[in-house]
Amino acid sequence: MIQLIRIIDDLPDGFDALLADAASEGVRNMALLAQGWADRCQRFDRDGEALLGALLAGELAGIGGLSVETAAAEPARRVRRFYVRPAFRRQGVARTLASALVQEALDQVDLLTCNAAASPAAAPFWEAQGFSPDASGPWTHVLRRSLG
Template identity: 35%
Template sequence: MVRSADELAIHQISALAPQIPQLETEAVAEGFRFLTRLVTDWKNGSNRFDRPGEGLFGAFCNGQLIAIGGLSCDPYVGPDTGRLRRVYVAPASRRQSVGKVLVKHLLEYAALNFRVVRLSTDTPQGAAFYLRCGFQQVQDDSATHVMSFVDAT
């Protein structure tokens, strides 16, 4: 349990943390397979969030990995667009702003390299969460939510 923001630290991950299998087990128990894809893609080298502008970040509380999320180049659109991927918060750490802090960090990182960030979620809870984080819902075959860092005027 996160008792204060001081206990929460967001760090970029350059190697899979030893606690990722535990998060993966929790995600699979909830019916989510995207952390399994994260581990598989990392191990086979197809996505290590290591291209320019990309990054994989973990939220740690007292040294324990409690959430993870990545930012990659969006393969469905141009090079100025990033994609939020594999965002997951351990069930015991939800409703404590961990996800919001992690997404805020990912967006600050994204703003340095991209003009737009997109994502896709298939749950009503995820959709509501991303709206609370400032994303706009979109009707697109490859994204459900978008955030632009460019003023439309």
């Protein structure tokens, strides 16, 4: 069973392994998360922001953040610093984590963005979550809350 935790004060146990996995795949976003956390410049602690960890069998399997999207012409959120360790892929971790972030964002605003350029699998994953390609800002994909 996948357990989601809200990360508030410290990066969770197991983050070092997640960071190492990301680095071994050439994915920089976990190093950026670690740096932003250490510098206290990106803690996902402002109104509308969140950082969630996904645990599977008690191990940190993935992480994902939600921040204010400052580049949009309307109130918006951005999914960022999203990563699932290779050993935990294809087990619903990414989908569960993404679903929670999308729900939280769309409870607040009508527009959610993400940058799916980190890996070849990212764009198809986000499109399966309902995002559409969009290059009108510093993002690659958007999801708009449906009216109705």
